[in-house]
Amino acid sequence: MSGHSTYVPKTAIGKWFEARLPVVRLLHDTAVSYPTPRNLNALWTFGGILAMMLVVQIVTGIVLAMHYAAESTIAFRSVESIMRDVNWGWLIRYLHANGASMFFIAVYIHIFRGLYYGSYKAPREILWILGVIIYLLMMAAAFMGYVLPWGQMSFWGATVITNFFTALPIVGQPIQTLLIGGFSVDNATLNRFFSLHYLLPFLIAGVVVLHVWALHVVGQNNPLGIDVKSEKDTVPFTPYATSKDVLWIVLFMIFYGWFVFYQPNFLGHPDNYIEANPLSTPAHIVPEWYFLPFYAILRAIDFNIGPIDSKLGGVLAMFGAIAVLAFLPWLDTSKVRSGRFRPIFKVAFWVFGVNALFLGYLGSQATDAIIAGLQAVSWAKLSTFYYFAYFLVILPVLGYIEKPKPLPVSINDAILAKSVPGSAH
Amino acid sequence: MTAKMIRWAAAALAAGIALTATIASAEETVEYPLIKPTRQEWSFAGIFGRYDQAQLQRGYQVYKDVCSSCHAMSYVKFRNLADEGGPGFTEDAVKVLAATYAIEAGPNDAGEMFERPRLPSDPFPSPFPNDNAARAANGGALPPDLSLIAKARAVHRGFPWFVFDMFWPYQEQGPDYIASLLTGYQDPPEGVEVPEGTYYNPHFINGVSLRMPPPLDDDLVEYSDGTPQTKEQYATDVSAFLMWAAEPHLDARKELGLKVMLYLIIFAGILYFVKRQVWRGTPH
Numbered sequence: 001m002s003g004h005s006t007y008v009p010k011t012a013i014g015k016w017f018e019a020r021l022p023v024v025r026l027l028h029d030t031a032v033s034y035p036t037p038r039n040l041n042a043l044w045t046f047g048g049i050l051a052m053m054l055v056v057q058i059v060t061g062i063v064l065a066m067h068y069a070a071e072s073t074i075a076f077r078s079v080e081s082i083m084r085d086v087n088w089g090w091l092i093r094y095l096h097a098n099g100a101s102m103f104f105i106a107v108y109i110h111i112f113r114g115l116y117y118g119s120y121k122a123p124r125e126i127l128w129i130l131g132v133i134i135y136l137l138m139m140a141a142a143f144m145g146y147v148l149p150w151g152q153m154s155f156w157g158a159t160v161i162t163n164f165f166t167a168l169p170i171v172g173q174p175i176q177t178l179l180i181g182g183f184s185v186d187n188a189t190l191n192r193f194f195s196l197h198y199l200l201p202f203l204i205a206g207v208v209v210l211h212v213w214a215l216h217v218v219g220q221n222n223p224l225g226i227d228v229k230s231e232k233d234t235v236p237f238t239p240y241a242t243s244k245d246v247l248w249i250v251l252f253m254i255f256y257g258w259f260v261f262y263q264p265n266f267l268g269h270p271d272n273y274i275e276a277n278p279l280s281t282p283a284h285i286v287p288e289w290y291f292l293p294f295y296a297i298l299r300a301i302d303f304n305i306g307p308i309d310s311k312l313g314g315v316l317a318m319f320g321a322i323a324v325l326a327f328l329p330w331l332d333t334s335k336v337r338s339g340r341f342r343p344i345f346k347v348a349f350w351v352f353g354v355n356a357l358f359l360g361y362l363g364s365q366a367t368d369a370i371i372a373g374l375q376a377v378s379w380a381k382l383s384t385f386y387y388f389a390y391f392l393v394i395l396p397v398l399g400y401i402e403k404p405k406p407l408p409v410s411i412n413d414a415i416l417a418k419s420v421p422g423s424a425h
Numbered sequence: 426m427t428a429k430m431i432r433w434a435a436a437a438l439a440a441g442i443a444l445t446a447t448i449a450s451a452e453e454t455v456e457y458p459l460i461k462p463t464r465q466e467w468s469f470a471g472i473f474g475r476y477d478q479a480q481l482q483r484g485y486q487v488y489k490d491v492c493s494s495c496h497a498m499s500y501v502k503f504r505n506l507a508d509e510g511g512p513g514f515t516e517d518a519v520k521v522l523a524a525t526y527a528i529e530a531g532p533n534d535a536g537e538m539f540e541r542p543r544l545p546s547d548p549f550p551s552p553f554p555n556d557n558a559a560r561a562a563n564g565g566a567l568p569p570d571l572s573l574i575a576k577a578r579a580v581h582r583g584f585p586w587f588v589f590d591m592f593w594p595y596q597e598q599g600p601d602y603i604a605s606l607l608t609g610y611q612d613p614p615e616g617v618e619v620p621e622g623t624y625y626n627p628h629f630i631n632g633v634s635l636r637m638p639p640p641l642d643d644d645l646v647e648y649s650d651g652t653p654q655t656k657e658q659y660a661t662d663v664s665a666f667l668m669w670a671a672e673p674h675l676d677a678r679k680e681l682g683l684k685v686m687l688y689l690i691i692f693a694g695i696l697y698f699v700k701r702q703v704w705r706g707t708p709h
């Protein structure tokens with residue numbers, strides 16, 4: 001957006017428009033001439049995949065909203081009538097319900113890409129923080145969406161999660177009352193959640209615009225993590241990046257379609273096919289899979305720390321686990337971005353990844369379940385410890401003690417070194 | 426140097442954890458069901474799976490003759506019996522069948538409620554006027570509405586099985602569970618006391634016994650197509666029927682899925698070559 005505009009209107013109408021609102025220039029600069037590093041790998045296609053998923057969620061969501069009734073005595077039935085009686089209703093609903101999961105799979109890959117290649121480091125701090133905000137809004141949107149079908153997990157998930165707020169001193173109780181519109185989850189909760197669930201995706205779209213804007217100011221990072229030095233390091237977005245993005249979007253759609261058509265309920269909880277019943281608590285209340293690591297962190301804190309009781313401690317740890325991401329640009333003290341050149345970081349990073357998956361698994365287990373001889377909650381403590389240690393100890397310290405491998409001079413140099421120029425790859 | 430130190434520290438930590446893990450005594454928490462459901466071959470399993478029309482018809486018969494005296498199925502309407510991908514009743518048969526049940530309607534012009542025969546657009550009748558009546562008649566336990574039961578019960582297979590189930594698609598946990606439950610009643614083992622009025626069943630998801638008396642027995646329902654009239658066969662047929670009731674568009678879903686997936690795979694192939702062509706001559 002800044003400086004590199006190469007757009008030249010050719011037609012008369014194009015010139016007329018250009019003089020009044022240069023929106024075509026904006027689109028051209030953003031999606032056609034925008035220079036992208038030529039060494040990007042497939043992990044860089046997930047931004048485009050996320051954009052597609054946001055559109056899918058909004059479109060399917062609007063259609064669902066035409067048939068859905070946000071009233072606690074008929075909400076469950078209205079979703080069932082979408083599934084049974086509305087033409088293609090089952091498809092729209094399965095696209096939306098599984099779409100939320102796909103959205104999170106894509107965002108997790110996108111985030112881990114950033115963690116590995118150091119995409120959060122200067123000058124991309126704002127870009128990264130905007131991403132963390134999008135992620136938070138996504139969690140809020142998905143949480144409220146999951147309440148709408150008004151099944152057992154909808155109801156009890158909402159009860160458990162809104163109850164977290166009461167852990168905060170003084171303001172906690174009023175916040176919870178305001179959020180659920182009373183003293184327990186009921187029709188008022190459902191109504192406001194529907195309203196907010198409709199709103200949040202559009203807020204996300206707004207933040208996405210800022211995110212892309214920030215991206216186009218600072219430019220994309222790349223697998224080598226070194227700055228773009230000259231034009232030789234880049235290719236124009238179209239056709240190079242577009243051809244790759246479209247390919248990977250379609251590959252992702254195959255993955256998405258697999259769930260929609262062959263495993264549509266695999267990622268959901270069976271109890272959500274039982275209508276909400278405030279008088280009957282399910283044996284295990286578990287959130288959607290994408291919240292499980294945080295749920296494990298929440299439950300890991302089952303001890304008091306001075307004046308902080310275990311409940312508040314758990315809530316602080318859970319929110320802290322997300323908040324810490326926003327400070328990452330300053331916690332990682334290494335000047336080298338890409339994990340490729342950081343031998344110790346690499347190990348710590350992969351352990352972090354496995355640890356995050358393990359936390360997710362722990363979140364799905366009862367706290368007193370025995371895993372390899374140890375209670376799940378004890379494993380959760382170890383895992384939570386590593387989660388925070390990665391951000392608060394390992395990354396700050398590594399910058400000082402780790403000796404990075406030598407960096408290539410430029411992207412172009414690195415590419416020429418590994419391939420004969422001109423040959424197809 | 427530092428790398429080495431960190432590796433040693435990591436190794437020490439791992440060894441420590443492993444040691445604690447083996448020393449800690451593994452006290453078992455009881456998990457229900459005591460016996461995991463038996464996996465069956467279902468015609469509707471897998472990518473090419475479709476409902477077996479004759480089986481759905483038999484299953485409906487079992488539901489109607491046996492289960493419907495206690496269980497409602499209020500999301501299913503008579504007309505659904507004639508829907509594509511269902512039991513395949515004719516429209517006329519549905520009309521006749523529906524009319525054998527009455528429903529309260531009204532008020533009429535005089536302001537009075539009256540009874541009329543059900544229409545194909547009416548739901549299956551419920552055996553009890555309300556939940557409390559259902560509980561009162563069943564020793565305090567509510568026989569659940571069976572419309573969605575096949576999707577509302579899925580016994581966890583746990584790690585690592587669920588990973589395989591994702592890609593070697595296994596979505597039939599519900600019917601497997603129901604069939605196992607219906608045939609799983611037995612005498613309680615020595616030393617196990619079950620509460621008064623409940624029946625021991627190690628396949629039950631929520632304890633050792635439940636308040637549903639064993640509903641099936643050999644030769645209970647008369648099949649007209651020569652299918653063996655065994656308890657097991659009834660259980661399988663009614664489970665398939667309940668899966669259809671919970672997921673009436675399964676056939677349409679898998680059929681459309683095949684087309685969409687084929688289309689996407691071919692499209693992806695073309696895009697792959699487009700991408701290669703675009704990047705030809707541009708080392709990256």
Ligand code: HEM
Pocket residue numbers: 054057058059060061062063064065068079093096097100103138141142143145146147148149197198200201202204268
């Ligand atoms: C950020 C994008 C979005 C996410 C992550 C999301 C997520 C979800 C989730 C997880 C559910 C529960 C699905 C289920 O288990 O049935 C849901 C339901 C629903 N969503 Fe969204 N949603 C998004 C956007 C929208 C939009 C823009 C609308 C438009 C109004 C919408 C309307 C609905 C409706 C009506 C339901 C209830 C029907 C149902 O449960 O299937 N959603 N959403």
